[in-house]
Amino acid sequence: MRTENDLRAAFRALERNAPDADRVLSGVLRQGRRGAVAPRRWMAGLAAGAVVAAAGAAAAVMALGSGAVPAHQGTAPRAAAAGTPAAAPLRTAILAAFDKADGLISYTRQVVVVSNRTTRAEVWAYPAQPRPGQQVRARSLMSGSQDTSFAYVEPAASGRISGEVTDVEYWNRTWSQGTQVYVKQGSTDPAATLRAEIARGGYSVAGRTTLDGQAVIEIVAHDWGGPGSTSYLWVNAHTHLPVKSVFEYTPGKPGAYGTGTITDYYAYLPPTGANLGNLQAVIPGGFTRTATQELPPSSGKG
Amino acid sequence: MTFEEFTVARLPAVLRFAGVLAGDRALAEDVVQEVLIRAHARWDQIGRMDVPELYVRKMVVNEFLSWRRRAWRLVPVGRGTDVDVRHAPDHAPGHAERDALLTELGKLPRRQRAVLVLRYYEGFSETEIADLLGCAPGTVRGYTSRALARLRVELADHAPAAMQEEYR
Numbered sequence: 217m218r219t220e221n222d223l224r225a226a227f228r229a230l231e232r233n234a235p236d237a238d239r240v241l242s243g244v245l246r247q248g249r250r251g252a253v254a255p256r257r258w259m260a261g262l263a264a265g266a267v268v269a270a271a272g273a274a275a276a277v278m279a280l281g282s283g284a285v286p287a288h289q290g291t292a293p294r295a296a297a298a299g300t301p302a303a304a305p306l307r308t309a310i311l312a313a314f315d316k317a318d319g320l321i322s323y324t325r326q327v328v329v330v331s332n333r334t335t336r337a338e339v340w341a342y343p344a345q346p347r348p349g350q351q352v353r354a355r356s357l358m359s360g361s362q363d364t365s366f367a368y369v370e371p372a373a374s375g376r377i378s379g380e381v382t383d384v385e386y387w388n389r390t391w392s393q394g395t396q397v398y399v400k401q402g403s404t405d406p407a408a409t410l411r412a413e414i415a416r417g418g419y420s421v422a423g424r425t426t427l428d429g430q431a432v433i434e435i436v437a438h439d440w441g442g443p444g445s446t447s448y449l450w451v452n453a454h455t456h457l458p459v460k461s462v463f464e465y466t467p468g469k470p471g472a473y474g475t476g477t478i479t480d481y482y483a484y485l486p487p488t489g490a491n492l493g494n495l496q497a498v499i500p501g502g503f504t505r506t507a508t509q510e511l512p513p514s515s516g517k518g
Numbered sequence: 519m520t521f522e523e524f525t526v527a528r529l530p531a532v533l534r535f536a537g538v539l540a541g542d543r544a545l546a547e548d549v550v551q552e553v554l555i556r557a558h559a560r561w562d563q564i565g566r567m568d569v570p571e572l573y574v575r576k577m578v579v580n581e582f583l584s585w586r587r588r589a590w591r592l593v594p595v596g597r598g599t600d601v602d603v604r605h606a607p608d609h610a611p612g613h614a615e616r617d618a619l620l621t622e623l624g625k626l627p628r629r630q631r632a633v634l635v636l637r638y639y640e641g642f643s644e645t646e647i648a649d650l651l652g653c654a655p656g657t658v659r660g661y662t663s664r665a666l667a668r669l670r671v672e673l674a675d676h677a678p679a680a681m682q683e684e685y686r
Contacts, residue, residue, distance in 0.1 A: 217672040218619060220638060226619045227639040233537030235547035237529050243551045244558065 242328045242335050300423045301433060306456070310414050313456040317345035321485040321495070329477045335359070340495050342487060348372040353495040361386050365497040382497040390506045391499045413437070424453060432459055458482045519570055521561045525554075528571045536578050539635050541624050545582075553577045576650050579636070583628050622669050630665035633658055 301309075322344040326337045336359040346352045348370050355365040363386070368379025384391040413419075419437035426432065431453040438446055448462040463478040485491040519527075533550060540546040557564055557574055564570050623631060629651070636642040636650065637658075644662075648655040 218615075218670055219672055222616070222619060223634065223638050223669070223671050226616055226623060227538050227635060229616060229620065230538040230541055230623075231534045233541060233543040233546055234530070234533040235537065235543055235550055237525070237533060240529075240533065240547055240551050240554065241525060243547070244554045 238335060300421050303417070303419070303421050306421055306433065306435075306451075307414055307417065309456040310451055310458075311411065313451075314345065314411050314414075317484075318343050318347070319487065320344050321487055321491050323483045323485055323494075325481040325483075327477075327479045329479075342492065342495055344484065346370040353492075355495050355497055357497075363497040365495060382499070384497050384499055384503065389500075389503045391497075391503050392506050419447075419449075425450075427459055430459060457484060519565050521558055521565065524565070524570055524574075528574075532571065532574055532578065535575060535635075535640065536582075538639050539578065539582050539632060541620070541631075549578060549581045553581050575640075579632055579650060583632060619669065626665055626668065630661045630668075633661040634665050637662060 321340055321342040324337075324339045326339065328335045328337075338357040338359075339355070341352070341354040343350060343352070349372070350370045351367065352370050353365065353367045355363070357363045363384040365382045366379050368377045371377050378395060380393070381396045382391070382393045419435050422434040422436050424431065425434055427450050432450040433453050433456075435449040435451065436446070437449070446464045448464075450459045450461070451457060452459055459482055461478075461480045461482075464476075533546070536546040536550045537543060540549060553574065557577060564573050567573055623634075626634070632651070633647055636647045637644075642650070644655045644658045647658045651658070
């Protein structure tokens with residue numbers, strides 16, 4: 217017979233399953249930004265990519281921002297300058313750019329700062345705006361910790377999807393590969409979030425400016441990221457594709473979650489062989505194969 | 519206590535609790551994340567409680583118990599295939615029994631598992647568990663006895679000592 221002490225020892229052993237605080241808090245912030253639910257961390261990464269997954273007809277690769285510092289100079293929108301496009305025609309143009317997204321690879325570089333901690337991720341998705349029945353490939357690379365790619369057929373509606381998953385865990389130098397079935401919810405649809413936000417309105421056009429050498433139009437919104445957030449979006453002035461967004465969460469506002477910032481840099485890549493190669497997780501030499509994905513232990517930080 | 523103060527001071531303990539309760543890091547992460555999103559939205563009320571952590575833990579338990587009812591959750595039902603068994607972990611004999619116990623814990627119904635975690639990991643009394651789960655103390659005793667029987671755990675004479683009292 218086992219004793220109570222055996223039971224307690226088993227529970228203490230299970231403490232190793234404590235999630236990482238940084239990852240949880242980062243996820244909370246991302247959820248607030250999306251206003252949706254999609255908890256699994258690598259899938260959340262794909263959903264983050266979804267924000268970007270609207271690409272336009274232009275096949276040119278857009279320049280990425282070189283740093284995480286927002287381009288805006290403050291939280292208050294600037295007064296509309298001369299030549300600032302009206303909100304309604306701009307919305308039409310952005311939505312049209314989304315509708316032309318299907319032939320490109322969307323790429324996002326994301327920097328999440330919450331409670332003075334920073335996590336970085338890169339997300340690829342192809343096609344950027346998949347149609348039901350299309351083969352979808354996506355990859356989420358969380359800097360220094362995890363590299364996951366997923367290939368599946370886009371379902372006609374929310375529901376179960378089966379796909380080939382490759383997962384590389386840097387914390388213990390392991391990788392896994394196999395078919396997994398997930399339940400996909402509509403709110404994780406790649407185009408849904410940003411399209412819905414643009415379509416819903418609730419933003420103002422702050423003006424024209426330049427960002428990393430690009431002519432862009434700045435948009436400011438105060439509810440896209442959830443309560444207490446201020447959101448900035450820069451779209452290319454010519455293609456109307458998103459270039460960068462910043463979601464700021466300010467403490468002290470009702471419902472605001474602490475202090476945090478999500479910065480996304482967007483790019484749209486032609487599906488060349490080299491770019492398509494980036495959709496597959498890279499398994500470094502010397503890593504050991506395991507049966508299933510092994511999540512990292514808690515950092516112990518609060 | 520502000521939400522930020524809570525995350526700094528008490529979140530690690532909540533994460534450990536969730537890890538033990540769920541027995542799976544991915545599930546624990548999902549549960550806590552979901553709870554924090556909802557807790558944050560109501561923090562004006564929760565933050566004014568004497569011990570906000572207790573309420574958050576109650577939310578964690580309830581979220582864990584109701585998790586399967588959510589049809590939209592992303593639940594991996596497949597397993598990796600074609601695994602090279604030569605890399606399978608070689609458990610030391612001393613760990614074999616604990617691994618067996620952990621496996622059996624994972625097969626318990628969630629309410630039974632939650633009751634055991636609350637009783638023998640957290641050190642809650644039957645009354646406290648009953649209050650937390652919204653059931654009668656006798657129901658808690660029933661869950662406990664059935665779970666212990668399934669695990670073939672023999673009770674000691676004394677009541678379980680509280681193991682994590684600092685937040686109470």
